[in-house]
Amino acid sequence: MSSNEKHQTDGRTGDAHASSPSDPRSGPYILLFFILGLALSMVVGWSIFPKLLYSQKSQPIDFNHKLHLEQVDNGCQSCHFFREDGSFSGSPRLAQCTDCHAELLGESENEKIFVEHYVATDREVPWLVYSRQPDCVFFSHSAHVFGAKMDCETCHGPIGKSESLKPYEENRITGLSRDIWGRNIAGFKQNTWDRMKMDDCAQCHAQHDTLHDSSVQTGRDACFVCHK
Amino acid sequence: MKLSRRCFLAFSIGGAAGTALSPLPWKLTDDLSIWSQNWPWTPVPPDGEYAYINTTCTLCPGHCGIRVRKVDERAVKIEGQESSGMNPGGICLLGLSGLQLLYGPTRIQAPLKRVGERGENRWQTISWEEAIEEVAGRLNDLRSKGQPQAVAALASEDTGTVPQLMKRLLTAVGSPNFYRMPSMEDSQAAVLALTQGEEGFVGMDVEQADFVLSFGSALLEGYGASPRMMQAVNRLRADGGKLAQIDSRLSNTAAKSDIWLAPKPGTEADVALSIAHVLITRNRYDHGFVSQWAEGFEAFSAMVAEKYAPEKIADRTGLATDQIISTAIAFADAKHPLAVYGKGKGQQPGSLKEALAVNALNALAGSINRPGGIQAMAGYDYIQWPALQPDDVAAAGLQTPRLDQKGDVVYPNPGYKVHRMIEAVGAGSADLQALLVAESNPCYSLPGADKVRTAFSKIPFVVSFSSFMDETAMQSDLILPNPIYLERYEDVPVKAGTTRRRVGLCRPVVAPLHNTQHVGDTIIQIAHAMEGSVAAAFPWTDYATCLKETLSDAWETLLEKGHWEVPETTHAAGADGFKTASGKFVLMNETIGAIYLADAPLPAGDESEYPLQLVAYDTIRLSSQYVGSSPFMLKILSDTTLKGQAGFVELNPETAAKLNLKEGASATITTPAGSADVRVHLDEGIRPGIVAMARGLGHTAYDGFLAGKGVNVNQLIAPVEDPASGLDAAWGSWAKLAKG
Numbered sequence: 003m004s005s006n007e008k009h010q011t012d013g014r015t016g017d018a019h020a021s022s023p024s025d026p027r028s029g030p031y032i033l034l035f036f037i038l039g040l041a042l043s044m045v046v047g048w049s050i051f052p053k054l055l056y057s058q059k060s061q062p063i064d065f066n067h068k069l070h071l072e073q074v075d076n077g078c079q080s081c082h083f084f085r086e087d088g089s090f091s092g093s094p095r096l097a098q099c100t101d102c103h104a105e106l107l108g109e110s111e112n113e114k115i116f117v118e119h120y121v122a123t124d125r126e127v128p129w130l131v132y133s134r135q136p137d138c139v140f141f142s143h144s145a146h147v148f149g150a151k152m153d154c155e156t157c158h159g160p161i162g163k164s165e166s167l168k169p170y171e172e173n174r175i176t177g178l179s180r181d182i183w184g185r186n187i188a189g190f191k192q193n194t195w196d197r198m199k200m201d202d203c204a205q206c207h208a209q210h211d212t213l214h215d216s217s218v219q220t221g222r223d224a225c226f227v228c229h230k
Numbered sequence: 231m232k233l234s235r236r237c238f239l240a241f242s243i244g245g246a247a248g249t250a251l252s253p254l255p256w257k258l259t260d261d262l263s264i265w266s267q268n269w270p271w272t273p274v275p276p277d278g279e280y281a282y283i284n285t286t287c288t289l290c291p292g293h294c295g296i297r298v299r300k301v302d303e304r305a306v307k308i309e310g311q312e313s314s315g316m317n318p319g320g321i322c323l324l325g326l327s328g329l330q331l332l333y334g335p336t337r338i339q340a341p342l343k344r345v346g347e348r349g350e351n352r353w354q355t356i357s358w359e360e361a362i363e364e365v366a367g368r369l370n371d372l373r374s375k376g377q378p379q380a381v382a383a384l385a386s387e388d389t390g391t392v393p394q395l396m397k398r399l400l401t402a403v404g405s406p407n408f409y410r411m412p413s414m415e416d417s418q419a420a421v422l423a424l425t426q427g428e429e430g431f432v433g434m435d436v437e438q439a440d441f442v443l444s445f446g447s448a449l450l451e452g453y454g455a456s457p458r459m460m461q462a463v464n465r466l467r468a469d470g471g472k473l474a475q476i477d478s479r480l481s482n483t484a485a486k487s488d489i490w491l492a493p494k495p496g497t498e499a500d501v502a503l504s505i506a507h508v509l510i511t512r513n514r515y516d517h518g519f520v521s522q523w524a525e526g527f528e529a530f531s532a533m534v535a536e537k538y539a540p541e542k543i544a545d546r547t548g549l550a551t552d553q554i555i556s557t558a559i560a561f562a563d564a565k566h567p568l569a570v571y572g573k574g575k576g577q578q579p580g581s582l583k584e585a586l587a588v589n590a591l592n593a594l595a596g597s598i599n600r601p602g603g604i605q606a607m608a609g610y611d612y613i614q615w616p617a618l619q620p621d622d623v624a625a626a627g628l629q630t631p632r633l634d635q636k637g638d639v640v641y642p643n644p645g646y647k648v649h650r651m652i653e654a655v656g657a658g659s660a661d662l663q664a665l666l667v668a669e670s671n672p673c674y675s676l677p678g679a680d681k682v683r684t685a686f687s688k689i690p691f692v693v694s695f696s697s698f699m700d701e702t703a704m705q706s707d708l709i710l711p712n713p714i715y716l717e718r719y720e721d722v723p724v725k726a727g728t729t730r731r732r733v734g735l736c737r738p739v740v741a742p743l744h745n746t747q748h749v750g751d752t753i754i755q756i757a758h759a760m761e762g763s764v765a766a767a768f769p770w771t772d773y774a775t776c777l778k779e780t781l782s783d784a785w786e787t788l789l790e791k792g793h794w795e796v797p798e799t800t801h802a803a804g805a806d807g808f809k810t811a812s813g814k815f816v817l818m819n820e821t822i823g824a825i826y827l828a829d830a831p832l833p834a835g836d837e838s839e840y841p842l843q844l845v846a847y848d849t850i851r852l853s854s855q856y857v858g859s860s861p862f863m864l865k866i867l868s869d870t871t872l873k874g875q876a877g878f879v880e881l882n883p884e885t886a887a888k889l890n891l892k893e894g895a896s897a898t899i900t901t902p903a904g905s906a907d908v909r910v911h912l913d914e915g916i917r918p919g920i921v922a923m924a925r926g927l928g929h930t931a932y933d934g935f936l937a938g939k940g941v942n943v944n945q946l947i948a949p950v951e952d953p954a955s956g957l958d959a960a961w962g963s964w965a966k967l968a969k970g
Binding site: 031032033035036037038039040041042043044046047048051052055085087089091092136137138173175176177178183187188189199 | 234236237238240241242243244245246247248249251252253254257258260261262264265267268272274277279280
């Protein structure tokens with residue numbers, strides 16, 4: 003019985019409260035707090051969160067793509083080559099670099115570090131790969147480069163023209179590079195290489211009418227074409 | 231302004247709306263889904279260059295051709311080799327999970343010297359130089375005391391360069407005591423010598439047979455080269471052929487057979503001779519072969535007529551007369567019938583009488599040295615090293631009898647009677663002072679394992695070349711670890727019932743992971759560090775040189791193809807006659823007659839005290855020899871073989887009812903050799919009165935994946951010497967079971 007009484011008492015107190023919706027004075031405050039909450043969370047979501055999400059790492063040594071590209075005969079594939087079985091080699095291994103850099107060739111500080119720290123000690127350079135995808139993503143470079151005759155730039159951008167390596171922004175949760183989601187946190191892009199999520203694959207495939215019909219259910223590409 | 235509850239709510243709602251309008255929740259959801267794929271325990275194949283290396287599996291005597299897939303320097307998968315003549319594309323569970331042995335935690339990583347007591351597992355890492363010096367020193371001591379014969383070696387094989395180097399070391403030191411672990415090969419060699427006068431090994435042309443009569447051979451559970459045998463049995467059945475299995479337990483092979491006979495264990499020889507009786511009395515034998523090529527047919531017929539009529543053996547074997555007659559007729563009806571022996575995986579020699587009796591069925595059917603029959607295969611003779619020049623010490627030592635030659639038997643063929651050596655040492659004999667053990671685990675896999683371990687504690691100096699911390703390595707003074715088969719070169723001559731003489735090449739798939747050294751190199755270095763004429767017996771700088779020189783022209787073929795088909799140097803007996811004195815196949819003569827008269831090898835024990843018979847059985851899901859089962863194999867064991875740490879025995883419900891035991895009940899099994907706590911699984915596929923237990927469990931060494939799980943059946947079984955051959959023919963033991 004006493005609880006009922008208390009409830010009623012509370013009800014009466016509530017009626018008399020200064021910030022009752024029926025009280026015209028409380029309206030602006032509520033709106034103010036709503037806007038405050040909205041603004042703060044927008045600031046957090048759009049500005050602070052992306053800064054917190056990514057950590058900046060530098061590559062073990064800087065690399066001049068432009069300089070190297072001028073020296074080699076076969077473009078990107080001179081170093082990022084296809085193996086005999088058609089698989090793609092990705093970042094060059096030490097053995098490839100030492101084909102030319104067994105000893106110092108120039109006077110660059112980076113080359114000196116490379117020769118002393120890696121060539122001399124026979125250690126692989128732990129390159130941070132901007133385009134590394136999650137393990138479940140299967141991607142065939144052969145199908146795109148030889149089959150669809152695409153150039154490297156469409157996905158990787160004009161990295162061959164760069165003179166130094168940009169910092170690697172690592173997603174603290176996934177460990178992947180920021181380049182996969184794209185610089186723009188909202189996911190907008192200007193160039194084809196600005197982001198490399200599933201939608202970007204799908205967009206290009208739809209544009210070029212390269213949808214296959216390996217899925218009986220959807221008549222389109224089955225999930226397992228890319229997700230292995 | 232006063233902060234009210236409503237203001238706070240408004241702030242929260244605004245915050246929620248703002249968050250929803252920002253990329254935060256969507257980006258977080260996406261990132262978390264990717265994060266969940268990055269958990270460290272999720273296996274992810276490494277990225278890199280793929281390569282396939284053809285090599286040979288040495289984990290069992292089958293020696294299958296395998297193909298190892300590598301990504302850069304990491305081996306990631308083992309498959310059966312399609313181009314292999316032995317096991318086209320097939321592989322067994324142990325072979326498949328070989329990478330767990332390579333990368334697993336039980337590898338011995340450097341030479342070790344015992345610090346604590348035997349079996350205490352306290353070791354000190356030493357250098358290879360110290361290790362070699364110590365072994366050479368001990369062997370020199372024995373030679374200087376005039377006891378070179380007190381050195382013995384035990385290996386898993388006796389053909390190929392590595393076992394032969396070990397044997398050569400012993401010969402150079404002056405000891406005749408080289409042993410191979412017991413195997414069906416011992417009985418097969420004896421049968422071949424007795425009936426065909428051939429020194430070689432037995433080939434079984436299962437591929438071309440249309441009726442296979444198996445005397446307890448686990449054809450679908452690891453017999454011979456198991457993938458080959460499985461493919462051959464599948465082919466047999468697909469072509470309308472038949473399989474008859476004689477097994478007291480409904481094994482997988484029995485379950486997939488067309489005819490299943492479940493005689494009392496140990497009476498298989500009687501069953502075989504009784505089938506012979508039916509073939510002869512009903513005139514269903516191959517007259518052409520018998521009249522032209524068989525010697526002693528009349529005497530053999532007289533013996534089976536006198537003692538082995540089906541009705542006479544019915545009581546002893548527990549089989550009905552018509553079961554034997556119908557099986558014999560089915561065997562005779564086939565165009566290419568083949569009878570095979572060697573119980574389980576063929577890792578025990580078994581009874582010589584039984585082997586001869588089963589082989590006699592092949593002779594009566596004419597299935598000798600013809601397609602679909604038993605083939606006499608000439609032994610491998612590619613190892614042609616310069617003859618040894620033993621010095622005086624060695625020459626004297628070589629004159630002494632081998633440790634296993636004490637005791638009379640009907641047919642004293644050489645064979646390897648390891649149990650006699652163990653018995654002698656266990657009984658306090660000082661004839662064995664130093665033992666070298668390679669690729670074998672006698673303290674676990676020999677019958678009477680506990681006694682073997684006790685005997686080992688009495689051997690003053692034990693050296694193990696094991697790659698793993700197994701039960702025998704634990705009992706050693708020194709461990710000189712060998713790289714495992716995926717890290718080393720070795721020639722692997724194949725026997726295991728093959729009808730093609732073939733040497734496989736075992737070659738490194740990855741660089742050795744640990745500070746190991748090839749046992750071939752270790753032996754050569756020990757010899758080079760010794761005095762007298764021992765060093766001179768090893769003219770090679772290292773094992774690689776020895777291997778290449780030994781194989782000479784075949785080496786290139788081996789490197790290119792991964793195996794070498796050895797041309798027949800001698801004509802297998804047949805059209806030109808057999809290699810016996812009479813030029814005929816010997817069905818019966820004085821020696822064979824005496825073997826048929828010998829008692830069946832029965833386990834010791836009193837039936838009144840031990841009313842049950844314990845039978846050890848082999849399963850493809852467990853390895854029971856040198857290499858322990860892989861973690862993968864333990865994962866796929868059924869709950870009725872191993873549950874948690876508890877091992878099971880199988881029992882007929884009728885027997886269980888008498889003992890008042892229910893499914894899953896705890897019980898204690900006791901045999902004259904020992905006792906163990908087990909749980910009971912009831913199965914109508916077991917003959918009443920029999921307790922069946924899987925081989926391959928109950929390890930005390932290795933790691934947490936394997937140690938302490940189930941019971942080692944070899945602890946419960948004592949060696950049973952075959953009165954005919956002197957080989958260990960143990961298949962089980964008398965036993966009793968009580969509620970535990």
